[in-house]
Amino acid sequence: MATYSRLPGSVALITLQNPPVNALSAAVRQGIVDTVQRALKDPKVTSVVICGQNGRFCGGADIREFAGPMLGPPLVPMIHAIEAVDKPVVAAIEGVALGGGLELALGCHYRIAHSKALLGLPEVTLGLLPAAGGTQRLPRLIGLTAALDLITTGRHISAAEALKLGILDQVTDSNAVDLAVDFVRSVAGQPLDSRRLSTLACPCPPDVDSLLDKVMAQVRQRSRGALAPVACVQALRAAATLPYTQGMEKERDLMATLFNSGQARALQYAFFSQRVVGKWSLPSGANWNNSTGRTISKAAVIGLGTMGRGIVVALALTGMSVVAVETQEKQLAEASQAVPAMLQREAGRRSLATPPGVITFSSNLQDVSEVELVIEAVFENMALKLQVFRHLASVCGPGTLLCSNTSGLDMDQLAAVTKSPALVVGMHFFAPAHVMKLLEVVCGPRSSPEAVATAMQLGKRMGKVSVAVGNCPGFVGNRMLKPYLEQANFLLEEGATPQQVDEALEEFGFPMGVFRMSDLSGLDVGWRIRKEAGLTGPGVEPSRTRQGRRYSPLPDQVCEAGRLGQKTGRGWYQYDGPGGRVARSDPWVHIFLEAYRAQHGLVARSIAPEEILERCLYALINEGFNILQEAMAAGPEHIDAIYVFGYGWPRHRGGPMFHAGQVGLGRVLERLEHHHHNHPDVPHLEPSTLLRRLVAGGSPPVQKWREFINKDRVHSQL
Numbered sequence: 108m109a110t111y112s113r114l115p116g117s118v119a120l121i122t123l124q125n126p127p128v129n130a131l132s133a134a135v136r137q138g139i140v141d142t143v144q145r146a147l148k149d150p151k152v153t154s155v156v157i158c159g160q161n162g163r164f165c166g167g168a169d170i171r172e173f174a175g176p177m178l179g180p181p182l183v184p185m186i187h188a189i190e191a192v193d194k195p196v197v198a199a200i201e202g203v204a205l206g207g208g209l210e211l212a213l214g215c216h217y218r219i220a221h222s223k224a225l226l227g228l229p230e231v232t233l234g235l236l237p238a239a240g241g242t243q244r245l246p247r248l249i250g251l252t253a254a255l256d257l258i259t260t261g262r263h264i265s266a267a268e269a270l271k272l273g274i275l276d277q278v279t280d281s282n283a284v285d286l287a288v289d290f291v292r293s294v295a296g297q298p299l300d301s302r303r304l305s306t307l308a309c310p311c312p313p314d315v316d317s318l319l320d321k322v323m324a325q326v327r328q329r330s331r332g333a334l335a336p337v338a339c340v341q342a343l344r345a346a347a348t349l350p351y352t353q354g355m356e357k358e359r360d361l362m363a364t365l366f367n368s369g370q371a372r373a374l375q376y377a378f379f380s381q382r383v384v385g386k387w388s389l390p391s392g393a394n395w396n397n398s399t400g401r402t403i404s405k406a407a408v409i410g411l412g413t414m415g416r417g418i419v420v421a422l423a424l425t426g427m428s429v430v431a432v433e434t435q436e437k438q439l440a441e442a443s444q445a446v447p448a449m450l451q452r453e454a455g456r457r458s459l460a461t462p463p464g465v466i467t468f469s470s471n472l473q474d475v476s477e478v479e480l481v482i483e484a485v486f487e488n489m490a491l492k493l494q495v496f497r498h499l500a501s502v503c504g505p506g507t508l509l510c511s512n513t514s515g516l517d518m519d520q521l522a523a524v525t526k527s528p529a530l531v532v533g534m535h536f537f538a539p540a541h542v543m544k545l546l547e548v549v550c551g552p553r554s555s556p557e558a559v560a561t562a563m564q565l566g567k568r569m570g571k572v573s574v575a576v577g578n579c580p581g582f583v584g585n586r587m588l589k590p591y592l593e594q595a596n597f598l599l600e601e602g603a604t605p606q607q608v609d610e611a612l613e614e615f616g617f618p619m620g621v622f623r624m625s626d627l628s629g630l631d632v633g634w635r636i637r638k639e640a641g642l643t644g645p646g647v648e649p650s651r652t653r654q655g656r657r658y659s660p661l662p663d664q665v666c667e668a669g670r671l672g673q674k675t676g677r678g679w680y681q682y683d684g685p686g687g688r689v690a691r692s693d694p695w696v697h698i699f700l701e702a703y704r705a706q707h708g709l710v711a712r713s714i715a716p717e718e719i720l721e722r723c724l725y726a727l728i729n730e731g732f733n734i735l736q737e738a739m740a741a742g743p744e745h746i747d748a749i750y751v752f753g754y755g756w757p758r759h760r761g762g763p764m765f766h767a768g769q770v771g772l773g774r775v776l777e778r779l780e781h782h783h784h785n786h787p788d789v790p791h792l793e794p795s796t797l798l799r800r801l802v803a804g805g806s807p808p809v810q811k812w813r814e815f816i817n818k819d820r821v822h823s824q825l
């Protein structure tokens with residue numbers, strides 16, 4: 108709703124009220140329509156200020172309402188009516204003015220903001236465009252070039268930047284509403300024509316067409332199949348080339364197409380998934396709301412390889428002091444050069460309000476005795492990690508939280524060698540750890556609510572999307588990746604090339620196909636994990652089966668040939684040299700694949716992109732269903748957030764579990780059955796019981812899956 112009050116000096120104050128972000132729900136829109144009418148009719152009112160309750164102007168349209176029928180007054184005529192009012196209307200912006208919130212402010216005659224306010228038109232991130240006149244008013248206010256940037260990226264900007272661009276008329280460090288009230292009194296009675304943005308011409312550079320073509324090409328390349336950024340450019344072309352009314356028609360038509368697209372639904376689902384995962388819970392009933400984490404001010408990181416360095420930077424960026432330990436002198440010397448530079452770069456990029464914490468480098472594990480939390484980030488080797496944990500248990504106090512950055516090892520085994528297993532949790536970062544948004548917080552069976560809450564809070568402080576997951580091999584992300592990678596290798600055995608597999612996946616929307624990705628991270632990484640699992644290495648027979656299941660030794664053989672990927676200049680592709688970035692097809696790989704197939708009596712066949720996608724993606728999704736069944740993830744949103752934020756799953760496809768729902772669960776089941784029939788020695792293709800149960804239950808939408816997940820789970824940890 109919106110409240111109305113009359114202040115001394117003939118000012119009407121309209122306050123939007125819809126906590127927590129004063130989203131423009133039907134009730135709020137109705138409230139605005141009613142209160143604006145009241146101000147208009149009240150002869151004692153000469154001017155109007157619109158603000159939001161609790162220091163937040165408006166977070167935009169109420170996204171939850173998008174799923175249902177449109178009720179209440181529409182935004183477009185409501186904003187037109189405000190713009191047409193003949194008494195000055197000022198938007199007093201505190202907190203946020205986003206999406207429809209900023210569009211509402213653009214319909215006002217003046218905009219005044221607090222210096223800490225954030226403004227933006229983030230609709231593109233929800234698969235939409237600013238269709239309450241935003242694509243037509245903003246470019247008329249700040250020019251086409253700046254509007255293209257803001258609308259196609261959806262980025263939030265500071266009040267200072269908004270002032271510079273001309274979106275704001277004034278910025279204040281004190282109360283924005285008070286300033287707006289004073290200001291509107293001072294302009295009462297002045298002509299408003301030039302303040303009505305819809306009546307202005309759109310300032311454009313001389314060569315509009317070439318600018319729009321250039322931006323369109325950039326957007327298409329960046330968006331990897333997403334529709335909304337393209338529609339934003341089309342709407343801005345209309346703003347630059349058509350009269351306002353026709354521009355608005357174009358905006359409306361484009362919005363209608365986007366609104367009904369699966370992509371908008373997927374992106375809105377992704378928005379809410381990101382928020383759902385913050386609300387973790389454990390089977391004990393402990394959850395985000397009833398558990399208190401510790402506030403960490405001093406932490407340590409053990410191991411300063413690539414991951415450890417990134418973690419040190421991520422921690423220091425929160426302002427805490429960090430002890431960075433590396434026992435190998437050469438690695439320590441390199442890290443103590445590299446880490447401060449990384450920290451400086453990242454702090455500069457983020458323009459931080461808090462100065463970074465102090466980092467102390469040491470080769471002595473004893474130096475972590477005073478810290479409150481330790482993150483072990485040594486090599487992915489259980490014996491080594493156990494050794495470090497035993498050592499930590501003797502060095503640290505019994506109240507120190509001990510975390511491991513393992514990517515899939517048993518957290519409970521590590522907890523067992525410490526004095527306080529309840530204070531042990533996994534913190535699985537993704538490389539580069541100071542940049543990547545995802546953090547898997549691994550809750551072992553003995554992890555206390557306090558330990559989980561501390562790790563989740565710390566993740567949030569580091570700006571991560573933290574997802575609580577159960578303790579199973581590979582946790583959630585890597586466990587699902589395994590069948591995906593496995594299928595990619597099988598496809599090579601059967602006749603595909605690395606390029607064909609990568610192109611199908613990149614066409615789907617992944618930034619990189621599996622083989623390009625493997626070359627980037629290094630083939631030795633997976634090889635070492637497989638060696639640890641006894642699947643490869645000296646003494647292991649190079650056959651195509653392991654424990655009665657199909658196995659492809661292809662990646663082991665490529666790695667053992669010294670082809671480690673980009674770092675050696677050769678992997679699944681060839682590069683210009685060690686460290687090269689541009690992947691080119693390598694005749695060596697094709698000859699190698701032919702020889703491999705001949706050696707194993709395999710006849711190459713032509714494989715369509717559809718089969719590549721089905722086999723890789725459905726195998727991954729199927730494992731997601733198994734994970735849900737075992738309660739290693741609390742819900743499909745958790746798996747989807749992990750894949751969107753950590754594994755490059757295209758956001759406009761929502762995440763693997765959401766995608767399964769969009770494809771149709773029946774179809775996924777049928778194709779898995781088909782592929783399992785053709786490959787009975789691949790257990791990962793055998794459809795999950797949960798998937799079968801969901802299909803038998805009428806394929807409910809993803810939000811209803813929880814009702815079908817077996818309550819008597821064997822391993823329930825979440």
Ligand SMILES: CC/C=C\CC(=O)SCCNC(=O)CCNC(=O)[C@H](O)C(C)(C)COP(=O)(O)OP(=O)(O)OC[C@H]1O[C@@H](n2cnc3c(N)ncnc32)[C@H](O)[C@@H]1OP(=O)(O)O
Nearest residue numbers: 128130166167168169170171203205206207229238239382
């Ligand atoms: C004709 C079409 C015209 C216009 C289209 C639009 O306006 S689309 C909407 C555009 N607006 C946005 O995209 C803003 C989305 N919100 C945010 O970016 C952040 O929520 C915000 C406002 C920066 C606040 O961040 P903060 O970290 O403080 O809170 P959090 O994100 O956890 O949100 C708190 C709860 O509010 C819910 N919420 C936020 N925005 C909206 C919204 N626009 N509609 C509905 N609900 C919203 C969010 O889900 C959280 O809910 P909870 O139940 O507590 O998890």
